Amino acid sequence: MAESFIFSIAESLITKLASRAYQEASRVVGVYDDLQDLKTSLSYVKAVLLDAEQKQEQNHELREWLKQIKLVFYDAENLLDEVDCESLRKQLRITHKHKVGGFFSSSNPLLFRYKISQRIKEIRKRLDRVAADRDKFGLQTIAVDRRVVHRRELTYSHVVESDVIGRDHDKAKIVKLLMEPSLNNNAGSKDISVIPIVGIGGLGKTTLAKLVFNDKRINESFPLKMWVCVSDEFDIKQLIIKIINAATLNGTTSGDAHVVQQTLKDLDIEQLQYLLRNKLAGQKFLLVLDDVWSEDRAKWIELRDLIKAGGAEGSKIVVTTRSYSVASIMGTVPFHDLQDLSFEESLSLFVKWAFKGREEEKYPNLVMIGKEIVRKCKGVPLAIRTLASLLFSKYEINVWESLRDDEIWNLPQKKDDILPALKLSYDQMPSYLRKCFAMFSLFPKDFEFQSHGVHALWRAAGLLPSPSKNETSLDIANRYLSELMSRSFLENVSDVSTYYYFFIHDLVHDLAQYVANDDYQLISSENPNIPENVLHLSFTELDLFSKSFKLNLSSVRTILFPFGIEKAGNEDLLTTWVSTCKYLRYLDLRDSTFETLPRSISKLKHLRFLSLRNNRRIRKLPASICTLQNLEELHLRGCVELETLPKKLRNLINLQRISITSKQSVLPEGDIAKLGSLKYLDIYACDNLESAFVGVKLSALRFLRIMRCKNLKSLPLDTHHFPQLEQFTVDECGNFELSDGHEDMNSVLRLTTIYFSMVVNFPYSLQGYANTLQTLVFAKCYELEVLPEWLLNMTSLKYLHIWNCPKLMSLPNGIPRLTALEVLRIQNCPELYRKYQPHVGEYWHQISHIKHADIRKTWRSR
Structure with a gap:
């Protein structure tokens, strides 16, 4: 796949150079005129980039030309970042001119201006040299990207049966098999019954399994239901953890489940086997193993034997896979071969996603073109839904004809290949x-x-x-x-x-991998190669990253570890990372075991995001971390051994979000209050903290979350301390009490979201938020029996979420008075589920008018 992002890069560079804030910054640094000349050169090239991107597929020389421009653009981005950083340093000097001392003594403004001016001229020369070749490609000027997105209303729930077309027969067949006592070929066999569902990608195997999983008859027949996504790796230990976690999920929220999974990772295989047997002991269960690829029969037999050792008679497993070999290895009955949708079913699905209501009746010509597009989708629901979504609210015949006649349909394709349909939708993205x-x-x-x-x-x-x-x-x-x-x-x-x-x-x-090309790379044992000039790197294993330093990674901007880096504790290695990847913007070191950070961290002046989340060994941060003026997010949540936050925290003047875990009994509130850009503050497991922010004003803060601070008793929740606060969360703070002292209604915050967890007493003064509150959450309020009476006064409330409140018996009778309420979500509340279950609950009629009512017995299945 050739480059597809160059126009966007040019646009962002020019927009930045044209902005008033950046022009002021460039004047402060003294390179305004040089940068305006650069903007002129960028504009000249940008004018033909959209046409070049559209023609590059058939022209190798044009692709190489765009690649050269891209490299110049990336250097320009790095340069503009350095100007930003120098401007912030100057701003800090002015703000704290008597206090910063030698903090920035290494920065010489005159020398910086000279070096930057020289680099700007060099970038302009390179750009002008490449741009001189634009005319030989016969490119047209297209100044504006006119691709737009037409949004449709979305819901955030599990699969809605009415949205699924053409799978009623398949569902009925699977449910019937699951309801039978035994499916094994050998009479008297104790082997667990396994039903495979087989089909190509995008056909709807997972959707069918979810329809079955959520069927009322299945809920009644299987007291324990577990959903596990297997995917590429068939790692026995990880699968046991997932199964235990899925079983535990029946009584927890998602946040709790992640904590459980983190704990399980520390156990060995023998301990996990014991836990698994105990979880399944004597229970009739349904286990869905979604998206299985491995054809290793020995591994399957090992897992199967562990599973069947615990469950009761009648337990069953449903497997979804694209592989007939997998189905043969795992199944105890003939597999269910999921077929393509018929043309009529395909057209019905297409119309449902391309038009509103019965709108298609107004556009018969579009429906005729739609029929031709549907035939190209070969009965695959994902392809149909994707293209229909692309055409939603577009009524121009030429748009539909262009999609139907696109050359991508003529490219050589594998059997059942739906990538062209998805690529068409991607090509229409802005x-x-x-x-x-x-x-x-x-x-x-x-x-x-x-x-x-x-x-x-x-x-x-x-x-x-x-x-x-x-x-x-x-x-x-x-x-x-x-x-x-x-x-x-x-x-x-x-x-x-x-x-x-x-x-x-x-x-x-x-x-995503097809279009990402060499700029974005996920490195794994299956794909260990790192391309030259890569920008964004992700590693599934720490060892793969350690081995990569024989390469030149000076261009890298992102380093992340999707699964964390639990065993990373080599400070020398970290020092090497810092010195090698000088243009880093994003560094995620969560779950690491570094005891310190190198002082040289200050060299990462482009860094915007740094996470040390859940590092349980680090005790102190170097003072040099406070020289990172570009830093926007700093995550220290779960750093339980961190003794103090670094001094001069106030120097992080660009910081917008910070999460804190510290042993301090008093936070550096004065420094935090000086963070003028701070919008998000998370205080987590600060066990020695009893009160916070009394007499301190956080003028820009919009989101405040206090979690697991067991000794925190008070917090001044008013406009004097938090004038811009919109969202407030208090979660598992057993000694925290909400004040009932808002006698002056002018001091009441303009909160739009409140999240209560493990709280029972709700002061009446909260009615002061009646005109602003849009989202209200009650989570893990285990002793809560009645919702607060002021709830019915919340005239602006749009979203009401209630999770894990087992003693809550009912909703207020006057809930129809909440006329603005659009979404009601109830999970893990057995009495509420019984009474308000959609269509069958005794009190369903009281909430049936709500646009999106999602009432579930347990948490989501995946």
Whole structure:
């Protein structure tokens, strides 16, 4: 795949150079005129890039020309970052001119200006030299990327049966098999029954399994249900952990489950086997093993024997796989061969996703073209849904004809290949969305993404534009994710109020890797090679990263470990990383065991994101970390041995998010208050903290989360201390009491989201948020029996989430008064599930008017 991101890079460079903030920064540093000349050169090249990107597939020389331009652009990005950093240093000198002393003594403004001016001229020369060749390719000027995204309304729930077309017969057959006492070929056999579902990628195997998994008859017949995504690796230990975790998930929230899984990783295989047998002992269970690839029969027999040692008679396993060999190895009955949708079913699915309501009746010409597109999709639901989503709310005949007649359909294809359909949808993405999508290639298949984590990665990589006055970069990231959802590129989305989890289909992951090329690389034992000039690197194993340093990685901007780096404790190795990857923007060292960070960390002046999350050995951070003026996120959550936060924290003037775990009884509140860009503050497991931020004003803070601070008693929740606060979370703080002292309603915050966990007493003063509160969450309130009476006064409430409140007996009778309520989500609340179960619960009629009512017995299945 040739380059696809160059226009977007040019656009972001020019936008940055044209912005008032950057022009002011360049004047401060003294290179304004030089940078405006660079903007002129960039604009000249940018004018033909869209046409070049569209023609590059058939022209090798043009692809090489674009590759040379890309390298110049990346150098320009690094240079503009350095100007930003120098501007921030000057700003800090002015703000703390009597206090910083020799903190920045190594920086000489005159020398910096001279060096930067020389580099700008060199970049311009290179760019002008390459740009001189543009005319020989006959490129047209296309100044604006007119590809747009038409959004459709989205829901964040598990599979909705009414959205699935053409699988009723398949579902009925699988359910019937599961309801039978025994399916084994040998009478009297104690082997567990295994039902394989086989089909090509994108055909809907997982969707069918989920329909079965969530069927009411299955719920009644199998007290224990477990869903495990297997994917590429068939690692026995990891699968046992997943099965135990899935069994545990029946009584926990997602956050608790991650804690359980972290603990299980520390156990050996013998201990895990014992736990597994205890979890399954005497229980009739249904286990779904989704997306199995391994044809290693010995490994399957080993896992099967462990599983059947615990369960009760009648327990069953459903397996989804693309491989007939896997089905033959694992199945105890003939596999269920999932077929393509018929043409009529395919067309029905296409119409459902391409039009609103019965809108198709107004556009018979479009439906005729749609029929031709549907035939090209070969009955594969993922391909149909993706292309239909692409055409949603587009009514121009030429747009539909262009999709139907695209040359990509004529390329040589493997049997049942649906990549062309997905690639067509990708080709219609706006340029800004393409680079964001390619970032998904840095993660393994079946990875569970979290929206905040994706936002941090995109922002650190410079993929998000500067937010306008009334939005944040998180708002922009969520908008981008919504656009990807509307194209059916995200699935299994689970909204947990302040963020959400999601997955991407294996074939969508294949597409991300296909378009990512050499800029983005996931390094694994199967793919250990690192391309030259790579920008973003992800490693499944620490050893693979250690071996990579014989290469020149000076261009690398991102280093992440999707599974963490538990055994990384070599400080010398870390020092090597810091000195080698001088352009790093994103460094994720979570789960590491480093006892210190090198003082040379200060050399990473481009760094925007640094995580030491769950490092249980580090005691102190070097003072030099506070020279990282570009740093936007610093994560110290779970650093339980950290004695103090570094002095001069206030010098991180660009910091927008910090999560803290510390042994301090008093946080450096004065320093934190001086962080003028700080919008997100997480205080986690600070066991010695009793009170916080009394008399201190955090003027820019919008999101405050306090978790597991067992001795915290008070926090001044008012406009004097937190004038911009929008979201507040208190989670597992047993001694914390909400004040009932808001007598002056002018001091009440303009909160839009409140998240309560393990809280029972809710002061009446919270009615002060009636006109602003949009999201309210009650989680793990184990003793809560009645919801607070002020709830019915929340006239602006849109989202109400209730999780793990086992003693909560009912919802308020007046809940229809909450006219703004759009989403009601209830999980792990047995009495509420029984009474408000959709369509069959005694009180379902009281909430049936709510647009999205998601009432589940347990947490999501995947």
